Amino acid sequence: MIRFLALLVALLALAPAGAHTRSESHTSWLVDGSSVHLTVSLPDAEARRITHDGRPPNDPQLISYLAPKVGVASGDAPCTSAIKPRAVAAASGYRRVEFLFACPSAKALVLRFAAFFELVPTHVDLAQIQTPSGDFVEQVLTSDQQTIEMDGANGSGLESAGFLTFVKMGVMHIFTGVDHMSFLLGLVLISRRFRDLAFVITGFTLGHSLTLALAVTGVIRPHAEFIDALVALTIALIGVENIAVQARRPGLLALWTGGVLVAMAALRLGGIGLLPPLLLIGAGLFSANYLMVSGHVRDAGRLRLVVTLIFGLIHGFGFAADLLNEAIPRAQLAELLVGFNLGVEIGQLTVVSVLSGSVVLLRRMKLTLPRPMVVDVCAAGLVAIGTYWFVGRSF
Template sequence: MLSPLRLLVFLLGLLAILPSTGAAAHPAPFSYVDLRPGEGSLEGGVTVHVVDLVHDLRIDESTNLLDRGVLDHQYSAIARLLLARLDLRDGNGARLTVKPLALAPVAGDDAVRLTFRAEGKPPAALSVEAHLFDYDPLHQTFVTIYEGNEVAQQMIFSAESRPQTYYAGSVAGVGAVLATFVPAGAHHVLIGPDHVLFILGLILMGGSLRRLTLIVTAFTLGHSVTLALAATGTFAPPAWLIEPLIALSIVVVGLDNLLRKKGERDLRALFAGLFGLIHGFGFAYVLREFGLPQAQLGWALAGFNIGVELGQLAIVVPVALALGWLRGRVPAVANRIAVGGSLAVIAAGVYWFVDRVRNLAG
């Protein structure tokens, strides 16, 4: 029977051996890509472990890719393999033509590094997708993009990751950001029935131009604040909480339309501002799916907000004009539309609230 001292020595020796044995069998499942946009080209490098290369090249496990002669012999195969799995595209979706430059072992890391270049001025919006070794479900590829010597953006890709976009820190980059996020904001409002019904509910009862402008402005201020908070990670409540509250806000607006008596204070601007705070969190969930460019975060938020406002105006202006015209000529019809519309808004809001709470419970 081992004495406690001998047992301790044995365990310490085992712990010392295990990490090195595991590392020899398979290193940490990571690869690294660096991209450096320049004036007339995009240059970069891919650093990968030899264990991953041996597996996907389907060559003998005893092959020593760290040997210069062996590595040179496999140069073409390695370059084809890696560059085929690194997908770089411009803002129009056209894939960049990337050519290998050199391949060399990385001393002390059991890894090799392939350098490459894409000729021509780098695009202002660069889409990146890097799935290098999907045979390993734990494998991740870390992409770092530099502007000069400064890190401009970092990305992480796993087997399920979608493409991410880098926007250059230039006037052209700002333009590319706005060209992406302004339409995204407008599109989200126009295809989001809950946001559309909330806005319609606010304007069904009509009002002066000043009143309607105040309502829209209050909603804008509300959602802009929480959109920025959530998009920057400062404060972001979970979707399971926000989505039912958005539905509830629609119900409240519809009820206010029906229950507010003539001469009572118009609370629509207050509701627009308060509930705008909740809707802003909803907008942020969509915005995060685009992969926010950290170097151009302010422009991305501004562009998305501008798009949201354009989407709102596309709803508010024609509806307000139509209802105003009806109130001036056939007020009875306009009132019936307002009441019927409010009932529809309430019904939809109740349905969404119950459905979202039920999904939460399930």
């Protein structure tokens, strides 16, 4: 059992600090008769993917990569480049490249974007198209759909999606979200009984369902970078709690955890870091009190229901990140929320079932080691991974 869980933790550790943030780019297409103006915008992190050493590419390198992977065709005739592609000014942390295509005809135009899919199969491009009539159309381009036919571009990429598509999106968000799976591993470790596991899963579900609905409906719009960092913090905290309960020394661990977060707030006041000082101080106070209380409660199952509800609120904003970047059809909003939430539940129950089932199977095969040893090793791994992600996303 310890080998299985330790291997799982090791695999999770290989994920980058931005594990939750998906790979994406943005394109803006202005169709003016037989001319098409294209602007490609992408984060610096995406641009680094095209170099072998991970360094930011210079402008010629970026243009050389993008040029053969973007284009326009009029029927079977490819459109020619009217000007030399050029890099233009962009917001801090982003890169922008402009293209201009001249087509032999304004009929049957087909827009193509094929960049990054060979590097990251799950990459998405969020395309906004301004038609000659002045209307704006939004589409989502993926490795399976790299072209847009202007004759059929009459709505967002989700308008034609059905309930099962939304369910699949939720399932894949869990399966491709290494940080969410890490958190679920921590919930399995902290739960000694099935009743405890039921409490924490219930709290987590209630929390993420609430904030997912609030974010998608526009009631609350979270800051994506802050949410990614807090998701990582929840992973570290669930690992620290496992160690605190096992070692029965919550006071010392609470002091260290709260102290580190307050120290980060002091650094932010000095201009170092990204997270607001008040957010870090609040997180430090919450973390210290949470660890102190959980370490002294004899039956912490019901307490963890409340705490994982709070953690679920944070993860729910993380789940919403996939949807907030897409044009959400208002007529399908209820169907999307129910389907996506159902998919998330199917994904997390699958992960929890596989982990719990593996433990039961190994126990029956008498291949298990003492629980304290397993918890210590895996919890230490979660603390290391969560801290690495949290620091990476905070600075």
